[in-house]
Amino acid sequence: MTGFYSPRGFEEALRPPVDVRRARITPAVLRKAGRRGEGEAAARVARLARRVPEVMVKITGRTRDAGHLKAHLDYISRNGALDLEGPDGERLKGARDVAGLSRDWAEEAAMEPGRRCNSPLSLSIILSMPAGVEPTRVRDAARAFAAAAFGDRFAYVFALHDEGRHPHVHLTVRALGREGERLNPRKADLQAWREGFARALRDRGVEAEATPRRARAVTRKAERGPVRRMRERYLAGRGPLPRVLEAAYRQALRDDARPTPWRAAIRARELAIRRALVAESLRLQRSGKVEDRVLGALVERFARSRREPETREESLVRRRTDPVRDDRRDRER
Incomplete structure (x- = not known):
């Protein structure tokens, strides 16, 4: 086993997006080698890398x-x-x-x-x-x-x-x-x-996980039910475009749109997570245990396959500039 340990960045990525001082509900996911709970930590990392279904x-x-x-x-x-x-x-x-x-x-x-x-x-x-x-x-x-x-x-x-x-x-x-x-x-x-x-x-024998979106390289929140239904009615010609989507479309179609601070923060967070994943992969692949090396290779593939973070406005701009590539990307997600 190598002498360096998992960085704190990826551990933080697996915490929920709430104030942990108020929540105090999620233990550290990646721990130093030999600490109690290492087996469960490795199992959770493996489930994340295999992209098991989320509850x-x-x-x-x-x-x-x-x-x-x-x-x-x-x-x-x-x-x-x-x-x-x-x-x-x-x-x-x-x-x-x-x-x-x-x-x-x-x-x-x-x-x-x-x-x-x-x-x-x-x-x-x-x-x-x-x-x-x-x-x-x-x-x-x-x-x-x-x-x-x-x-x-x-x-x-x-x-x-x-x-x-x-x-x-x-x-x-x-x-x-x-x-x-x-x-x-x-x-x-x-x-x-x-x-x-x-x-x-x-x-009960069902593979399942419950990780935050950022741990899975998912930027956008799921569309709320009422907004989805209004959007579907609009596309079917039975109602107006929801205001929240109208504002997003207007912002995306502006040629003078400037980068926003939250986009830079999203990219910085994703870069930190990827670095932590790479470090964890290297640590595992230098281990003397076969199961550690297998998990390390799995984590490496997961890190390489992560998509670039994309906000809703960026997605709408991409639809505007390259709809064919956008449709293909959406089918792959």
């Missing part, structure tokens, strides 16, 4: 009253056709049980001292993996994740949907905890939930 944990909304909650539970239970499972494995069967649960949660929330009229009754969460994963494993992982994340603190129910061979779980969590606390997740909590769901999947 999705997304808050899709909040319900505000009994009627809203009932409509949501009707949707995830397919109007009572699907059972809703609770923390202790109890099953709600049929529309009557679903209506009773929404009524109970609303009545309990109404007795909360000082509750505001618009305080949410529940949070709606989707736990998802790419198509092809066995649905029962996704459901079992979701069951384990919910028990670990919420346990006996917050009541919840969930249901598995498997339309189009894309299994995902709808998890509805009551916002009012059993001890009177309220569920108000932040970005750090969402990252912790992603990592917990990915770990539950791996425990």
Whole structure:
């Protein structure tokens, strides 16, 4: 084994984009040789380099009253056709049980001292993996994740949907905890939930990871659902162009557009990550262990295959100047 260690840059790349002093939820990923946890660190680096599927944990909304909650539970239970499972494995069967649960949660929330009229009754969460994963494993992982994340603190129910061979779980969590606390997740909590769901999947034989976008050389955030739907309506000729996209197009079409500070910061961060990857690859390939050298070669290929970071405005400019190459690049992503 060589005498130098993994630089801090790549370790920071695998942390979530939140203030770690407030979050304190992610341990160091790359550690000095011989430290405790090195095996898990190497496994995570290998999963990242192999580009294993990333889990999705997304808050899709909040319900505000009994009627809203009932409509949501009707949707995830397919109007009572699907059972809703609770923390202790109890099953709600049929529309009557679903209506009773929404009524109970609303009545309990109404007795909360000082509750505001618009305080949410529940949070709606989707736990998802790419198509092809066995649905029962996704459901079992979701069951384990919910028990670990919420346990006996917050009541919840969930249901598995498997339309189009894309299994995902709808998890509805009551916002009012059993001890009177309220569920108000932040970005750090969402990252912790992603990592917990990915770990539950791996425990059930499904390769899964939960890394930040920058660790995967992804610059742009996923398009928000409402914006995507408005864009699709616009392309179909059934509505106006969303304002956020209109502003992006105007900026991209300007000939006097100047480089912005955040673009330089994005490129500097990507350069630091690549340097750290190369250093880690060299360290591993100089090891006396075969498994280290194999992992080093894998990390090297991953570093070489990373795409240049690109903002949305830069993508629109490229579409304007070379649409053929842009379409080919988008198909490869």
